[in-house]
Amino acid sequence: MRQRRAGDLKVVIAALAVAVAALVSVMTFADRLQRALKFQGSELLAADLVVRSHDPSKSEWTAEISRLGLQSARTVNFRSVVMRGEDSQLAEVKAVEEGYPLRGRLRVAADINLEDAPATGIPPVGTVWVDGQLIVLLNTAVGERVNLGSQQFVIDKVITLEPDRGGAVFAIAPRLMLNIADLSSTGLIQPGSLASYRLLIAGDVSLINTFRDWMRKREEVGVVLQDASNAQPRFRTALDKGEQFLGLATLVSMLLAGVAIARAARNYAQRHLDTVALMRCVGATQRKILEVFTIQILVLGTVGSIIGCTVGYAAQQVFVYLIPGLVAGDLPWPSLMPAVIGLAAGVITLVGFAAPIILRLRGVPPLRVLRRELGALPNHIAAVYITAMLTLAALVFWVGRDLMLASYVLGGSLTTIILLATLSYLLIQLVSRMRWGVGVTWRFGIAALARRAGSSTGQIVAIGIGVMAILLLTLVRTDLLQAWRTNLPPETPNHFLINIQPGQLTDIEGFFREQQWPKPHLRPIVRARLIAINDKSVRPQDFQDPFAQRVIQRAANLSWMESLQSDNKLVAGSWWRVQERALPLVSVEQQYAEALELKLGDRLKYQIADQEITVTISNLRTVAWDSFRPNFFLLVPPALLNGYPASYITSLYVPRSRAHHLSALIKKFPNVTNIDVDALLQQVRRLIDRVNSVLEYIFLFTVLAGIVVLYAAIQTTQGERRQEVAILRTLGATRRQLFIGMVSEFVVMGVLAGGVGALAAMMTGYAISEYLLSIPYRLHISTWLVGVGAAVTIVTAAGILGTYRLWRTPPWHILREN
Amino acid sequence: MTPDAIVQAEALTKQVQSPEGMLTILNDVSMSVRRGETLAVVGVSGSGKSTLLGLLAGLDVPTAGRVILNGTDLSQVNEDERARVRAGRIGFVFQNFQLLPSLTAIENVMLPLELTGCPLPEKEARAGLTRVGLADRIAHYPSQLSGGEQQRVAIARAFATNPQILFADEPTGNLDEKTGGRIIDLLFDLNRERDTTLILVTHDRAIGIRCDRRLELSAGRLLGALN
């Protein structure tokens, strides 16, 4: 008797430990990976933090940087004409200091069309490194000289990849890079000249944060801080989705952990009913009982959580070794935070999920000693689950990096649980009606379910949730990730052509035809400057958000469109109709609108050349920036900007091997600038692939948590089952009869749980892809069938495994237990 | 071997592992029960009565010795075949009733009938419950019945298949004197009607007296027949 108790305790600890282990391993790994991904984001900045300003960086800044022991490098960016004899060409000039880039690598080649390699250092004094395009446009070659300002430079190398060039759509000319030591000799930088100064900073996260806070406190006008989180929008989208997937996996495992703990706690309490009745009998007060069980729960929670944390840490470490080269560079060391959270989560969840049950224990009547059916645990699963959900909600908001995602998961789970509970209850009632129509063994199985309608519902809900999580994370996940990956098909545009003049449109289209390239989608751009919102003039310093500061500082690109592109999605308002094509309306990208705190109906005043125009926001939309097609924050109706100075932009896919065709195009249309985003595209692809392979493993853990839930749920009725088997054995039931009886119960339970669980998985998958990740998702009926099949198999297998031993042992000692 | 013995035990010994080492709870017990006989096993608490009953019914296996039940040597067959020997031919009444809580009264009674493939289990079960005076509690679950009523359901279940042997382990132990008396009367009445062999464990002398024969156990040993 005592021995069995101890065994039950072990089961509770194990359930808790596995749940916490899943939680900690997922969290630790996700945390490490997120930091690693952020590091990759840093590569796009060539730094962890960039301070952008219109004036050279102040000595106080550099003093603070060296005080903190951070690395830094300065760059100065401006536009200038580069000359070679008669030829001249506008270039995006960038002067860099030794150490640049602090993150990521610059890649250079010895000449155009030669293999590239990581650069060592920066351009030596007296030399420049340039884009291949500049060499073509200037009819020059590596080794020749070009003039920049009042100084002559030798072209030393061809730049093939510049990590922080990223969203080069704003760049209008090819790159020329020189050593910052040569800058003053060019005479190009005078006080008041239009240059952008950047101070690149890298180092330990906490030190970076210290510096960031220090900078923010100074509240300097015209200074913008930039880090990986507000890096390029294309990357942003990919990174966001990766983080969302990871966050989702973490939250789902937490939810599963909670459900497993709820079941385990209930089992635990159920087994202590007699003890409590006895304690009451011998005079224990309700307070005393509460004390005893609270202490027991706390000890249990701590022991289970500590084991779980240890296992979790070990597991995620194993898994880092399993996927070498998961992320570029080393994975940062795990922080202790997940362990702290895991410990707390274990104890809190156990207490939270066990509290409603423990409180009931207090009220167990002493009379139970005589009549065992008295004071049985009520099947207030609603109360248990609601308390549990609230506990989880608290945890999620505490841990949660993403409140949106958290509320989606919680809202979704709550809806799912209520749905699951209602559905299972109704189904159980329905099935129990049928119990007279089946044989003894089947009836026995169904009766067992129906008799415990309440706890069976709880059990089915728990199994359903397990099934749902497992399905969501195996089948649905494949669909989701596939959908994400195919957002970047092999022929994703890798070049942008900008600055095309209206008069060149037909010739450009002709050139495309000759090359047998698909007809280009030429998008017009009118450069405009935002000067007022709702008649109130705006300045960059009016906004906190660095992104908002930047869009106000810079000229915006206004484009127009008849109808919405497929990679854009309307989220508010309505698209213009044909009769509105000349009205002063504007469609605003959502992030842009959020940064500037814009809403439908707001009036935006733009300056275009020397004219002003006021447009009213008629709709908001989201943009899938990672489609690598020309996209715009601002769109106006097609006929509104007739007569304004426009240039055109298009994107196209050109295989690496045929890049020279583009040189021909540039020669023919010298004003057109070709921007090569191939390297960026590769970076995004690599990122997606890595996140994908990580997710495979993280999902594996969540699946494990799902299995624990199944186990805990099946464990719930194992005690009653022992007694049933013993009695049936006594009455002479054969192994075959026992087997069929048991299987029938598990099959009915599996069908019910699998059916509703799979339904929930499909709905959740749909909701997540549709509303959260904005990727198309199709519902597959096979998902549902697989769900039912898997549930039946797992539940039956686990159930049989759990009872199999009983069939071979004499029933006597089980009968004696009561 | 006695020719008309339906249950025969030879040198039964049962030892269990306890914290203080091996404990012998039944020591070299030999006995036999004739067909149609009623036998009372008496003795003080802890003397090994229930242990002996469990071994005789094949619900547990002895450490040494053997039991021949209805012609089958239980030590020669496996758990599954021991169950087959019991099916339909052996009935049980326990001190703590051992009804299945998930089944109604009639479903509990139907259980042994259906396990043996009886063609009209429901009719038989209904008749059995009527016989024990529970015609109006057919669809009740065990938790909705009093102890005495539960024991009557258990008796109806025990007699449902017209077993050759009935094992009863202190069937009145959980009941008050008056109810217990009625239960014992019912048990003996049915036993007479059906001509069943009865092996009854009790420490109530009055009940023991009603049996043809009494065996007394003391500290795991048979003291010999009492008359």
Ligand SMILES: Nc1ncnc2c1ncn2[C@@H]1O[C@H](COP(=O)(O)OP(=O)(O)OP(=O)(O)O)[C@@H](O)[C@H]1O
């Ligand atoms: N599995 C076991 N492990 C340890 N001890 C056991 C086990 N089964 C029985 N015993 C011990 O063997 C002895 C005999 O038990 P048994 O239940 O047969 O007694 P009993 O004569 O039926 O007593 P009662 O009249 O109280 O029911 C007791 O001391 C009991 O504690």
Ligand SMILES: [Mg+2]
């Ligand atoms: Mg006994």
